[in-house]
Amino acid sequence: MALRARSVIWRRAGRRAEVLGNADDVVRDTGWVFNNVTGEEASLPLFVAQGDEEVQRWFDLMGLTRSDDQQRTLLEIGSGIGRMTAAFTRRYGHVIATDIDPGFLERCRETVSRHGNVARLETAVVDGGRSLLVGDQQADLVFSYITLQHCTPEVALELVRESVRVVRPGGTLALNLRTWSRADLLLWPAGRVAHIIWRFAPRFAERSRLLTRLGWQANRLGPAEVYRHFSTLATGSARVYQPTKRRRTFEMPHGVPVHRLADLHPSHYFIVIDDVRAASTPR
Ligand SMILES: C[S@@+](CC[C@H](N)C(=O)[O-])C[C@H]1O[C@@H](n2cnc3c(N)ncnc32)[C@H](O)[C@@H]1O
Numbered sequence: 690m691a692l693r694a695r696s697v698i699w700r701r702a703g704r705r706a707e708v709l710g711n712a713d714d715v716v717r718d719t720g721w722v723f724n725n726v727t728g729e730e731a732s733l734p735l736f737v738a739q740g741d742e743e744v745q746r747w748f749d750l751m752g753l754t755r756s757d758d759q760q761r762t763l764l765e766i767g768s769g770i771g772r773m774t775a776a777f778t779r780r781y782g783h784v785i786a787t788d789i790d791p792g793f794l795e796r797c798r799e800t801v802s803r804h805g806n807v808a809r810l811e812t813a814v815v816d817g818g819r820s821l822l823v824g825d826q827q828a829d830l831v832f833s834y835i836t837l838q839h840c841t842p843e844v845a846l847e848l849v850r851e852s853v854r855v856v857r858p859g860g861t862l863a864l865n866l867r868t869w870s871r872a873d874l875l876l877w878p879a880g881r882v883a884h885i886i887w888r889f890a891p892r893f894a895e896r897s898r899l900l901t902r903l904g905w906q907a908n909r910l911g912p913a914e915v916y917r918h919f920s921t922l923a924t925g926s927a928r929v930y931q932p933t934k935r936r937r938t939f940e941m942p943h944g945v946p947v948h949r950l951a952d953l954h955p956s957h958y959f960i961v962i963d964d965v966r967a968a969s970t971p972r
Pocket of ligand 1: 767768769771772773787788789815819833834835839840
């Protein structure tokens with residue numbers, strides 16, 4: 690499926706975010722885009738509270754919190770409507786929220802105005818889904834959650850390259866991705882069918898949550914593959930967090946340590962790389 694067609698799935702969800710009156714309506718109508726909760730029981734405050742809780746949990750468990758965060762810049766790839774971004778603006782002096790869809794970024798600004806510190810927020814579109822419209826070496830920490838799995842493998846790896854470009858020398862990348870699990874025996878072929886329907890009948894497909902959820906699954910990249918790609922671009926000290934529910938430990942090159950995280954989706958993982966230095970950056 691062509692990149693353009695694949696990004697159409699997100700752009701259509703984003704357009705709904707643009708058309709709907711406010712971020713509360715977006716959560717009620719398209720909450721499924723983010724956490725599969727919709728209807729009257731969904732609200733922006735609850736959505737943000739869930740984001741706050743996840744930021745606290747993942748950042749504590751992975752040791753990402755620092756005492757000088759108020760002086761640091763976090764760049765988020767795939768902010769959506771700001772579920773986690775609001776928490777980031779309370780923790781970091783400067784936050785750059787990026788997303789493929791400008792409609793989501795507009796709602797992200799609204800979410801942060803209501804639940805975070807909007808004076809600390811900058812937003813930037815991800816051009817063509819692969820180029821961050823942000824200068825080099827702008828961020829101390831590049832973070833991405835439940836986003837890179839929705840890109841083709843080439844685009845996800847391109848966004849790893851972009852992360853290396855925008856992180857300051859000595860900074861950190863913390864990227865969440867998805868790899869193969871048993872459920873993919875069914876999910877993966879179903880996703881291929883959904884992509885075909887999205888390609889030829891997008892108006893029909895966009896009315897179906899199931900087709901959208903299946904259609905946006907675009908890659909399964911293992912941590913070793915991501916780390917090997919990173920190693921062609923930069924040096925850094927890496928560690929991987931895999932779900933406790935996954936029995937087999939990921940095999941990583943160069944003795945990269947693998948830790949276990951409870952509550953992580955069984956097919957997700959984080960790769961965290963500290964002290965990142967692009968190949969061309971002097972020490
Ligand atoms: C499931 S949402 C996650 C949003 C947010 N990280 C969260 O946890 O609530 C995935 C987001 O990734 C964005 N996205 C998809 N492909 C992208 C790409 N190539 N570049 C940047 N953002 C992308 C979508 O527009 C959407 O906002």
